[in-house]
Amino acid sequence: MTDALVVSAHRNPTDTLSGFEEWEHFMEERYPTPLEGQIVPPPMQRTMQRRDGYRDYRAEARPGVKEFYRLNHIHQTLDLVKAKQKDFGRLNRKEMSVWEAIELLDTIVDDSDPDNENSQIWHALQSGEAAREAGLPRWFVLTTFIHDLGKVLCCFGEPQWAVVGDTFPLGCPFSDQIVFPEFFAENPDLKVPEYQRPHGIYEPGCGLDKAFMSWGHDEYLYYVTRDYLPIEAQYIIRYHSFYPLHREREYLWLLNEQDRKHLKWVKAFNPFDLYSKGDAKPDAEKCLPYYRELVEEYLPGRLKW
Numbered sequence: 001m002t003d004a005l006v007v008s009a010h011r012n013p014t015d016t017l018s019g020f021e022e023w024e025h026f027m028e029e030r031y032p033t034p035l036e037g038q039i040v041p042p043p044m045q046r047t048m049q050r051r052d053g054y055r056d057y058r059a060e061a062r063p064g065v066k067e068f069y070r071l072n073h074i075h076q077t078l079d080l081v082k083a084k085q086k087d088f089g090r091l092n093r094k095e096m097s098v099w100e101a102i103e104l105l106d107t108i109v110d111d112s113d114p115d116n117e118n119s120q121i122w123h124a125l126q127s128g129e130a131a132r133e134a135g136l137p138r139w140f141v142l143t144t145f146i147h148d149l150g151k152v153l154c155c156f157g158e159p160q161w162a163v164v165g166d167t168f169p170l171g172c173p174f175s176d177q178i179v180f181p182e183f184f185a186e187n188p189d190l191k192v193p194e195y196q197r198p199h200g201i202y203e204p205g206c207g208l209d210k211a212f213m214s215w216g217h218d219e220y221l222y223y224v225t226r227d228y229l230p231i232e233a234q235y236i237i238r239y240h241s242f243y244p245l246h247r248e249r250e251y252l253w254l255l256n257e258q259d260r261k262h263l264k265w266v267k268a269f270n271p272f273d274l275y276s277k278g279d280a281k282p283d284a285e286k287c288l289p290y291y292r293e294l295v296e297e298y299l300p301g302r303l304k305w
């Protein structure tokens with residue numbers, strides 16, 4: 001079966017977003033400005049300069065986005081996360097290079113969006129180039145370039161609510177700073193008293209590594225790449241969608257010393273993810289050789305997915 005056939009065979013009837021960009025655009029609206037003192041992408045690339053002030057992200061959320069969050073908040077439970085970690089942690093789905101994964105991802109996303117201006121390779125290149133122009137180290141540029149590759153989960157039959165979305169820990173109370181917290185009312189974990197104690201199943205300061213994060217592309221790509229990348233890169237990959245922590249300052253009680261040390265990289269990465277989707281498109285022919293070399297340096301050959 002070709003990859004295109006695999007994708008359409010696994011097309012999930014519960015998918016509500018017209019493409020992942022819809023969720024990402026929503027996040028950009030929720031967080032229209034970077035945190036104070038952050039290095040941001042060069043002005044030419046910033047979409048935010050076209051905005052006229054703050055907009056009410058909740059009022060503007062498209063029905064698809066809202067429904068996406070409803071499904072995400074109902075279905076992400078501690079049991080589900082444990083099962084997904086066990087299943088996908090085996091990395092027995094496929095062996096492919098970073099480039100094959102990028103191609104596969106674009107097959108999926110473009111299927112729902114004929115405007116390939118929005119394709120995942122452009123997001124990879126725009127965010128990567130923004131980090132390179134800002135003078136960030138090679139490992140950071142590489143991480144920025146590959147950070148969303150975990151979205152290939154959707155070609156293994158995973159619905160969108162188990163691929164994207166801002167992440168949060170399970171097994172402890174849901175923060176009311178998570179987008180659309182009201183949708184947690186129907187989450188079965190709400191009825192488990194052990195999970196609803198102040199720190200749930202965790203000891204304060206136990207460290208993020210012990211936390212069962214809602215399942216999605218962050219944790220999955222961390223499994224695929226963790227043996228190859230420096231720890232700072234692993235933090236970015238694993239927690240880049242953990243907005244309740246890195247933007248809302250919730251769940252700080254989970255952190256240990258190592259987390260506190262490396263959280264700055266997750267925060268430093270965020271503007272390159274969120275604010276690099278401008279009109280200025282990198283010259284792919286010119287910059288691809290740089291990325292080929294970079295990928296070859298850190299993630300050579302085929303990886304297990």
Ligand SMILES: [Fe+2]
Nearest residue numbers: 147148240241
């Ligand atoms: Fe992401």
Ligand SMILES: [Fe+2]
Nearest residue numbers: 123147148273
């Ligand atoms: Fe991204």
